[in-house]
Amino acid sequence: MLKPGQIAVVGAAESTKIGVVPELSQIGLHADAALNAMADAKLKPTDIDGLACVGPMMPQQVAHYLGIIPKWVDGTGVGGCSFMLHVRHAAAAIAAGYCTTVLITHGESGKSRVGATPRPPEPESLAGQFEMPYGPFGPPTLFPIPVLRYMKERGVTDEDLATVAVVQREWAGKNPRAMYRDPITVADVLNSRMIAYPMRILECCLVTDGGGALILTSADRAKDFPQKPVYILGTGESVESTMVSQMEDFTSSRAFRVAGPTAIQAAGISHADVDHLMIYDAFAHLPLYGLEDLGFCERGEAAGFIRERNTAPGGKLPLNTNGGGLSYTHTGMYGMFALQESVRQMRGTAPAQVEGAEIGVCHGVGGMFSASGTVVFSNQRP
């Protein structure tokens, strides 16, 4: 097992523009973010010898497009948390000596759909046979399938779910790059358009264009880079099922319960040490599941924890401080943007900076509770 702090992030950047970016194709967004991250680390494409991005066939496209000759590639594609897995795999590869400097890229023309990867239905797949005939139409109809069961068993209300969106909008209000910044109330959320009961549109993530990239190297090299290194203390990953109807427990994600605690344990920290938290919020229920499954709250306590403003500005556990997928941006695979915010918080450069933050946890979801990846960061090398 890697020791906490052996590997560091030395380059991090988003695409120059996020939101509505029809002037760049999907691969153009990858490249724009990658060039920005290389500028951040003062590196050239020829300095990169490892590359990860969400496959299939994307590592080849991105490597050739950017002029990178990798000795190590990873095309892991398990949905929006793939980048957390890329960080984990890259850290192991650097430690093993397979490569020294890994670039992880994301680009997605989620809104404008320029050069976007099509997602064809596969009528022979298990989901194609046993879910698609019943009328699901994209994530808003699938991701919230377990929510009513969660609400019934936990005693969670519509107001509790709406509060997640309200609090995150408070964070977004501090962030000039957030797509939605105007304050909202619980009543605004409950009166917003019903998409798939019980989820209203203000409880669903945005659909945007954008990209992001990270550069990782060994902690020993990291001190020679221009930016303050952000050390990787621990990581975790897991998968469950591509079919939300088949998740083992509708009130808890098994993939979360494996990935989160694995990362926290590997980091050698306790929950009380965590100064800043990102939980991928494709929909308003995700932070509730994440807080409970990662062990920040007991089962049934997450809604109250948010209602009591523990995760809000000024609270003891600032959560989704960029505004999250609900208010900041969500290209389709938002995990890269959660990682970018964690890195900014550790560097001390976030628009809504948590003063004195030293340890951050970044937790991602892929598919509909289908995969998970967690990374624990710190600006202090243990």
Place this chain on the structure above:
Amino acid sequence: MLAPGRAKPKPTPETRHFWDGTKGGKLLLQRCGDTGRAFFPPRPFSPYTGSRNVSVFEASGRAKLYSYVIHNRPVPGFTPPYAIAVVELEEGPRMMTNIVGCEQTPEALVLDMPLQVAFEPLDEEITLPLFRPAKESA
């Protein structure tokens, strides 16, 4: 016959028996011979033990409403609002389905309400297992 437009499942060798079953008015599950536990979706081995010692059996068709969303936007083959539901079968496994013979509202769709399978042909090849409120609850 269901309204045209729904995504049509394409059976594979491992799932063919399930779709043959629904066409004949039977809901077929599989059971792990080692643990006695039922499972779904179909596969030629046990997800509990990895053993190939499995058998096919006919389920009772009794279920309860486990969770759902009510979709408010048009999708080919559906008239909104319509519920996309997950039911828990009496034998244990859960499956996605639609609820028929019932208003598609939160008031009418109460979690844990008893349901009974209702076979609805999609076309000449495929029949879908949908569910309706059980008579005793009416």
